Amino acid sequence: MTPPDFTSKRFCHARVQIIINGGDHDTTAEQLALIWTLNIDLEKQEWDCWIQQQQLEAAEQERHEEEWERLQQEKEREREAALQEERKKYQHKHTPIPQDAIISSDPITIPSPIAVCKLHKGDFIKLYYFTNKGLCSAKLSTCSTNDDALALLQMGDGLHSFIP
Numbered sequence: 001m002t003p004p005d006f007t008s009k010r011f012c013h014a015r016v017q018i019i020i021n022g023g024d025h026d027t028t029a030e031q032l033a034l035i036w037t038l039n040i041d042l043e044k045q046e047w048d049c050w051i052q053q054q055q056l057e058a059a060e061q062e063r064h065e066e067e068w069e070r071l072q073q074e075k076e077r078e079r080e081a082a083l084q085e086e087r088k089k090y091q092h093k094h095t096p097i098p099q100d101a102i103i104s105s106d107p108i109t110i111p112s113p114i115a116v117c118k119l120h121k122g123d124f125i126k127l128y129y130f131t132n133k134g135l136c137s138a139k140l141s142t143c144s145t146n147d148d149a150l151a152l153l154q155m156g157d158g159l160h161s162f163i164p
Contacts, residue, residue: 007025007029018031018032109135109136109138109139110135110138111129111130111134111135111138112129112134112137112138112141113151114129114151114153115129115130115134115138117151117153117163118153123156150162150163151163
């Protein structure tokens with residue numbers, strides 16, 4: 001880059017200020033060229049530093065993006081491995097259901113509320129409650145769907161108590 005012509009009218013005011021402090025026109029033009037060159041060199045250094053900083057920031061950003069992408073791929077692999085392990089462990093949960101499977105529309109028959117309550121407690125239950133006869137009698141018996149209804153049950157110590 002070439003310095004501007006400091007002997008032109010454009011720089012007349014700057015030359016006059018320097019001449020007042022002592023000097024002639026040629027020396028003043030050389031001083032202005034030297035000052036201009038020094039300023040341009042400083043600006044070039046600042047610009048180079050700025051460009052270098054931008055390159056460092058871009059490289060850092062790219063490194064962060066690559067790290068993030070690597071972590072995402074690792075998470076995806078872990079999720080796939082966990083899903084495969086779950087499929088292997090719980091094959092019955094992941095068994096495909098055929099599209100032409102026939103689903104019964106009949107209501108499901110459950111044992112009597114007393115048998116269910118005993119099951120929840122872990123008490124002994126007679127097998128009768130789970131036979132066809134026991135399930136039919138549970139279906140025919142009137143069940144209360146009221147949550148406040150109580151059932152009379154005999155506890156382990158032989159006492160009778162009302163259980164919701």
